[in-house]
Amino acid sequence: MKRRDFIKFSTTGLAAVAVGSMAGWPRFWNAGQAFAATIPGLDFINLEMAEVGAEMVDERVVSMWSFRLTSGDRDDDLAHIAENPYDSPYLPRIPGLTLVALAGDRIRLRVSNDINRGGDTKGFSIPGVDLRVGGETVQEVMVERDESVEIEFTAPAPGTYVYLDPTNAPVNRMMGLHGVLVVLPQLVGSNGTPYDNPTQSVQRLFDDLGRTVHFPGHPWDQERNAVWVTNTVDPDKCEWVAGNSSRVSPEAFLAGILPQYFTLNGKSGFFAAQHGKNLFPDLAPGSLRDERHDIEHLNKLALNRGTFDTQSNVAIHGNVGQPCVIRCINAGLMWHSLHIHGNHLYPLSHANYLSGSRQIHSNLTMLDSWSLEPGDIKDMLLPFIPPPDIPAAAWPPQQEFFPLLYPMHDHNEISNTAAGGNYPHGLTTHWQISGPVDPMNVVxxxxxxxxxxxxxxxxxxxxxxxxxxxxxxxxxxxxxxxxxxxxxxxxxxxxxxxxxxxxxxxxxxxxxxxxxxxxxxxxxxxxxxxxxxxxxxxxxx
CATH class of the missing domain: 2.60.40 (Immunoglobulin-like)
Known part of the structure; x- marks a missing residue:
């Protein structure tokens, strides 16, 4: 296989890095570099900007670009993918793998440019985070074709951040060059919230979890998170950019743009709703979607691993009393209004990586839908309480069986479709109440x-x-x-x-x-x- 041949990946069957913990020092099997960054002296996380073929929900393969985890040797990566077609960490993903760190961690990246289209230079940035290259502090790093740059930074204040190629905006971002960085508070002596300095309202909300009648069960487990990245894909525009050796200007790219695919973590429709193998025990691994991860291990940012695979963790699972923080990011070009059934959510924070704004909310309200404008980052709390329309005397239900499934979809109706009207194959997933409060799910x-x-x-x-x-x-x-x-x-x-x-x-x-x-x-x-x-x-x- 030639060096720049596409690596094809499927949005309908991608299984990747398991989020369960590994024994000993955290490594991707024996093929990759160490990537945890909690103490000095570890190797670099190798990220390659690569040309890929992304399969949409209707099996159309669209030429796009991806931040791909790599061992540093393309041939070794391809051999590992061939041996582990559903599990290899070197499979490309759009969005890229979510990086997980604790506040204050020292993170070291090696970013390489292996893209032969769209101009010679690509970029890397984490808006709001200072990067150090060769002893200098910068906001953006330029990476020439066939070159790599070593980057170091300190994990910022706890919250949700985006890494992306900011050059030629929004073209390179829309081609797939984006991913997420989740920063959690230090775990020893934690205040029990996702932030170091929460507002009084956020602190009170998290203090009440598991301690009041309205929030039965348990407090928030800091590892219990979900990441939802929305995106829009115009396949014709992507093919045009991928077919040009020089840059396509933002003005030309945006002129007449017509998205046909609306994705959540790179997936759409049925394939974004992983139900857990207890619902579909007869489906073999690798058919339609990965069934090998027990639902008990989903939606956990295991802290002795440095990454989190968003494409294998779209749907959210848990018992009543296991609240989950959903980190919502809009990587695309259109507004969304995400709506969830079964529970109302609490908005915790609002940032925008395009404008540079960032705040933790003081006025908390229950929402059944929340807007995401382009560039938005919103942390939301899904409390996992009994659905409020079920009377307390009828809980737990006797005629319906667990798990109880509730949909999430976008109230911007066009995004529920794919390829010109195929419904419901757009931006949608579900969340699942696996059972009533389990007193043994202690934190x-x-x-x-x-x-x-x-x-x-x-x-x-x-x-x-x-x-x-x-x-x-x-x-x-x-x-x-x-x-x-x-x-x-x-x-x-x-x-x-x-x-x-x-x-x-x-x-x-x-x-x-x-x-x-x-x-x-x-x-x-x-x-x-x-x-x-x-x-x-x-x-x-």
């Missing part, structure tokens, strides 16, 4: 962690969001929840508090993270239904 908080290299001491302490059942314990693992056990059977007191002290050397020798795992007393059953976990990065002193 783990880490209140204190101390790792002292000189004295060789390690200490970690925290609490559970609710009182555990008798006999329950926590275990301390090095790496992710499947990593090596450092200490098992750590007792939990009647207030849900736990504490562990031990030697620092075993922790330092095994990697950059530790994970606290809550084990139910009946831990002989299916483990995927049987534990909660909290991964935190090590901060040696």
């Amino acid at each position: 783990i908080f880490v209140d204190r962690m101390d790792l002292r290299v000189r004295s060789g001491r390690f200490e970690i302490a925290g609490r559970l969001s609710s009182h555990p059942e008798a006999g329950a314990t926590v275990g301390i693992h090095v790496g992710g929840p499947d990593g090596e056990m450092l200490a098992g059977g750590v007792p939990i007191d009647s207030q849900g508090r736990w504490q562990y002290r031990g030697r620092a050397l075993p922790v330092l020798a095994k990697g950059g993270f530790v994970t606290v795992v809550y084990h139910r007393a009946d831990d002989d059953s299916d483990r995927s239904h049987n534990f909660s976990s909290r991964t935190v990065p090590l901060r040696p002193r």
Whole structure:
């Protein structure tokens, strides 16, 4: 295969990076570079701007561009894709893989330009974030054809950000060169919200989750997020740009533009609604859509991995009492009015990467639809409460079976179609209530962690969001929840508090993270239904 041949990918069957935790130091199998950026000294995340063939919902393949994770060797990437056609991290995606970091993390990228069309120069930017290249601070980085640039930046204040090619706007962005950066607060001693400095209203809302009658169940788990990126595709304009060796001007690109496809995380219609394999047990992996990820592991930004695959995590799943933050980004050119059934949502913050504005809301209202203008970034809280139109006396339902499915669609009606009127194959998905409150879906908080290299001491302490059942314990693992056990059977007191002290050397020798795992007393059953976990990065002193 020639170096610049298209890598075709399908919006109807793409399965990619699993979001479950991996043991030990976080790597993409053995083929990629380390990408977590929570302590200094790690390798670069390699992002290649590549020419790709993106398959639309009606099987039309459109020439587009993508930020593609790469090992740095195209032949190795293609070999890995051939061996793992549904799981390879090197499959291109539009939007690109969501990068996940904690505030203050040091992030190192190597961005290369392998696009042979649209001019020699492409760009990279994270609006609102300073980038450092060769010791200089810049807002945008230019990358010449066949060249690469090493970029370093510090993860900004917690929130949702966009990385993109800002040059020749909006052409290169619309060709697919965009992705998302999610920054979460530091986990030790967290205030329980998505932000370091929330308004009083946002703090009160998150304090009430799991503690009031209106919000039964549990607090927000910081790893429980969804990312929704809306986009519009005019295939004729894309083919025109992809067929020109020189730039197509923004004025020419926008003149007479007529979007035919409206995507959510690069998918449309049925293929954006992953129902979880408990609904379709007979569908084989790779047919129509990936069925291999248990719904319990969806919508989690696992913190011992550096990325999150938005195309495998469009639909939202969870029990009542498992609130989820939806990070909505408009990468396209048209206004949207997203509407959800079953619950109202709370707007948390509003930014716009085109204008540079960013704010956390003070006046919180319940919304059943919310607008997204081009460039908008809006964080929304889906509370996962019982649907308010079901009387309390009739909950949980007896005649309908879980899971309960509710749609999300755009009230800008044209976007519900594809290719000139095929309905409902546009910007739509669903969310799912998998069951009533499960008291065992506890959230783990880490209140204190101390790792002292000189004295060789390690200490970690925290609490559970609710009182555990008798006999329950926590275990301390090095790496992710499947990593090596450092200490098992750590007792939990009647207030849900736990504490562990031990030697620092075993922790330092095994990697950059530790994970606290809550084990139910009946831990002989299916483990995927049987534990909660909290991964935190090590901060040696």
